[in-house]
Amino acid sequence: MKQIPLQAEVKATKKLTVSSLTKTRKRSDYFWAYLMIAPTMLGLFIFYLWPIIQTFYFSFTEWGAFGQYEWTGLDNYKRMLEDTNLLQSFKNTGIYIIFTVPIGIFLSILVAVLLNQKIKGKSVYRTLYFLPVITMPAAIAMVWKWLFNADYGLLNYLLSLIGIKGPHWVSDPKIALYSIIVVAIWSGIGYNMVIFLSGLQGIPKMYYEAAEIDGAGSIKVFFKITLPLLSPVIFFVSIMSLIGAFQVFDLIFMMIGKSSTALESTQSIVYLFYQHAFVLNDKGYAAAIAVLLLIVILIITAIQMVLQKKWVHYD
Amino acid sequence: MMKKWLIMLLTVVLGLLGLAGCSDSKASSDAKDGKAEITYGFWDKKQVPAIEEIIKLFNEKYPNIKVKTEITPYGQYFQKLETAATGGALPDVLWMNGAHVVQYAEGKVILPLSDMAKKDNYSLDNYPKSLIDLYTVDGKVYGIPKDYDTTGLWYNKKIFDDAGVSYPDDTWDWNKLKEVAKQLTNKEKGIWGYAALMGNQGGYYDFIWQNGGHIISEDGKSVGFDQPEAIEALKYNISFIKEGLSPTQAQMTETAASELFSSGKVAMMFDGPWMVPEYMKNPDLNVAVVPKGKKRAVAIHGLSNVIAANTKHKDAAWKLVQFLGSKEAADIYAKTGTVIPAYNGTQDAWKDAVPNLNLQAFIDGAEYSVPLPSVKNTGEIWQYETDILKKAWSEEVSVEDAVKELTKKANEALKK
Numbered sequence: 001m002k003q004i005p006l007q008a009e010v011k012a013t014k015k016l017t018v019s020s021l022t023k024t025r026k027r028s029d030y031f032w033a034y035l036m037i038a039p040t041m042l043g044l045f046i047f048y049l050w051p052i053i054q055t056f057y058f059s060f061t062e063w064g065a066f067g068q069y070e071w072t073g074l075d076n077y078k079r080m081l082e083d084t085n086l087l088q089s090f091k092n093t094g095i096y097i098i099f100t101v102p103i104g105i106f107l108s109i110l111v112a113v114l115l116n117q118k119i120k121g122k123s124v125y126r127t128l129y130f131l132p133v134i135t136m137p138a139a140i141a142m143v144w145k146w147l148f149n150a151d152y153g154l155l156n157y158l159l160s161l162i163g164i165k166g167p168h169w170v171s172d173p174k175i176a177l178y179s180i181i182v183v184a185i186w187s188g189i190g191y192n193m194v195i196f197l198s199g200l201q202g203i204p205k206m207y208y209e210a211a212e213i214d215g216a217g218s219i220k221v222f223f224k225i226t227l228p229l230l231s232p233v234i235f236f237v238s239i240m241s242l243i244g245a246f247q248v249f250d251l252i253f254m255m256i257g258k259s260s261t262a263l264e265s266t267q268s269i270v271y272l273f274y275q276h277a278f279v280l281n282d283k284g285y286a287a288a289i290a291v292l293l294l295i296v297i298l299i300i301t302a303i304q305m306v307l308q309k310k311w312v313h314y315d
Numbered sequence: 316m317m318k319k320w321l322i323m324l325l326t327v328v329l330g331l332l333g334l335a336g337c338s339d340s341k342a343s344s345d346a347k348d349g350k351a352e353i354t355y356g357f358w359d360k361k362q363v364p365a366i367e368e369i370i371k372l373f374n375e376k377y378p379n380i381k382v383k384t385e386i387t388p389y390g391q392y393f394q395k396l397e398t399a400a401t402g403g404a405l406p407d408v409l410w411m412n413g414a415h416v417v418q419y420a421e422g423k424v425i426l427p428l429s430d431m432a433k434k435d436n437y438s439l440d441n442y443p444k445s446l447i448d449l450y451t452v453d454g455k456v457y458g459i460p461k462d463y464d465t466t467g468l469w470y471n472k473k474i475f476d477d478a479g480v481s482y483p484d485d486t487w488d489w490n491k492l493k494e495v496a497k498q499l500t501n502k503e504k505g506i507w508g509y510a511a512l513m514g515n516q517g518g519y520y521d522f523i524w525q526n527g528g529h530i531i532s533e534d535g536k537s538v539g540f541d542q543p544e545a546i547e548a549l550k551y552n553i554s555f556i557k558e559g560l561s562p563t564q565a566q567m568t569e570t571a572a573s574e575l576f577s578s579g580k581v582a583m584m585f586d587g588p589w590m591v592p593e594y595m596k597n598p599d600l601n602v603a604v605v606p607k608g609k610k611r612a613v614a615i616h617g618l619s620n621v622i623a624a625n626t627k628h629k630d631a632a633w634k635l636v637q638f639l640g641s642k643e644a645a646d647i648y649a650k651t652g653t654v655i656p657a658y659n660g661t662q663d664a665w666k667d668a669v670p671n672l673n674l675q676a677f678i679d680g681a682e683y684s685v686p687l688p689s690v691k692n693t694g695e696i697w698q699y700e701t702d703i704l705k706k707a708w709s710e711e712v713s714v715e716d717a718v719k720e721l722t723k724k725a726n727e728a729l730k731k
Contacts, residue, residue: 171564260565
């Protein structure tokens with residue numbers, strides 16, 4: 001959603017600069033411009049760019065206790081090729097993404113469209129859907145952990161009323177990942193819903209009026225007008241949720257115990273990174289995992305950028 | 316326009332304040348009047364009341380030293396320390412356990428205390444020798460012991476009474492434990508006879524020693540998990556789960572065994588004296604000595620207070636550590652029943668503080684106790700134990716396969 005006005009602005013300023021302003025603009029103007037953005041650039045460099053460069057460097061090192069490290073070249077990357085845990089964590093993260101991103105986007109659009117109608121008490125519903133977003137992830141995880149508890153949880157109690165013996169939601173290796181996916185979708189709907197809502201309200205009324213005059217039904221209107229005009233927003237949300245899903249950590253950390261039998265089948269790439277960096281104190285290998293993750297996200301985002309030309313409509 | 320000026324003014328003022336703040340703290344650290352603010356890092360929130368009382372007493376003696384406490388849950392404690400130590404930001408005084416002391420001493424992030432103790436005539440003979448040895452690295456003492464702990468067999472009297480079984484005593488052995496666990500398990504009421512916890516101290520370590528096995532060989536080069544004695548001990552442990560006498564590994568990760576026990580769902584379990592403040596609230600609970608296997612054995616371990624090498628207030632930190640190891644502090648620990656104080660001669664006061672529990676069981680344990688092994692990479696080995704043995708506990712892999720993998724990984728860690 002943010003991208004559309006931004007791109008429009010960029011185009012507008014480009015036109016201006018190209019036409020007349022470049023010639024008249026003095027050097028000193030540029031000096032002031034750079035000076036003004038310097039504080040932000042400095043912050044960006046120190047807190048974002050520098051750590052990335054350092055991580056890249058550390059991925060070629062091996063760490064001992066308390067910050068001593070030595071250069072080991074490509075050893076960490078060679079080790080990755082044989083690491084079954086890493087493979088498993090990529091698989092877990094993949095499953096997590098395949099379920100949370102499409103289902104999450106689908107449900108958020110559905111909720112946004114429903115709450116965009118003229119219905120009674122819609123602000124109450126909007127608030128309810130947004131509540132998980134402003135709740136701390138730790139609190140969400142704790143409450144769901146209790147709901148999911150196999151012996152004393154609410155979920156299995158309700159199931160027992162209709163005679164079903166519920167499974168071990170968060171400690172059965174086959175189910176635990178899906179339990180986490182449910183919580184992730186539940187807690188992500190609100191945020192995406194707000195973005196979609198604003199996207200929906202940005203669609204000019206005249207299109208709907210024209211469609212109405214032409215006698216289009218509501219389903220046709222949705223697929224022919226709403227969805228295409230919402231596509232830039234969908235694109236934005238899908239990129240953001242994909243990157244977010246690649247970096248899933250907190251829910252798994254909070255809901256799956258360290259000695260849980262389901263840890264291997266749920267641990268994500270970032271969880272494995274955390275395990276190596278802070279538990280096993282193997283910071284060099286952890287940095288290599290982080291670099292690999294960065295590259296994978298970069299590639300997938302690039303693919304999305306190329307594909308978007310086929311389905312995203314900017315007016 | 317007004318607003319802009321206001322913001323600029325604020326920025327300048329705040330900036331100056333920040334600078335002033337820096338210089339201020341520096342001045343106080345150099346001050347000679349002994350005024351200092353130091354931090355004390357630890358993990359157990361059950362000990363907060365006792366520690367607050369000790370600090371109050373400490374401040375009566377040294378009103379100029381302000382002590383700030385910093386609690387980090389045990390699960391994250393050593394991860395946080397590791398990062399803090401790398402950045403030179405450790406709390407001035409902190410808790411240390413036997414598993415990590417070698418690593419921290421060799422990494423030079425904690426200070427040796429022997430010289431300071433000698434200079435101040437601070438006697439180290441007031442503590443059990445095994446505990447001083449635990450915190451001695453390369454001939455230098457790094458920690459002043461604060462407490463020690465062994466393991467006892469906690470049990471729920473009510474469940475025993477309902478089933479008409481007599482309470483555990485010092486005649487019990489492995490067979491008896493199993494037999495009673497069978498009698499007490501009641502599927503209908505949701506009661507398990509025993510909780511076969513997957514933990515090393517007060518868990519499989521104790522069983523392995525009782526069966527005549529060892530954890531780390533005497534030369535410190537290999538582990539003994541793949542020895543027949545160890546395999547048999549692990550199998551005995553897991554058999555409780557297999558036979559339905561204990562909650563499964565999955566159940567115990569979802570609901571902590573200690574919670575199941577204190578709410579009357581588990582009849583017996585091994586646990587340490589650190590649970591006394593919690594369990595003494597429930598009048599149904601009591602404790603006995605752990606049953607014997609081929610011989611009697613139980614793990615002993617104790618915590619100590621150490622000083623971080625990055626401290627700016629070495630003198631103040633040393634004063635606090637001395638006080639935390641003093642008889643006054645031990646008396647407060649004893650009086651409140653929090654832990655078994657390490658200071659010789661104060662243990663009886665601890666026992667008397669909670670007369671309705673048979674705390675003598677823990678003190679008796681010290682006689683035939685085995686120190687918790689401590690090498691440079693203990694932390695790493697513990698991590699492998701959790702990762703690998705949990706698969707045996709959940710019956711995903713056989714005990715034989717699990718110990719094979721564990722022994723391989725642990726032996727590699729020992730070589731580092």
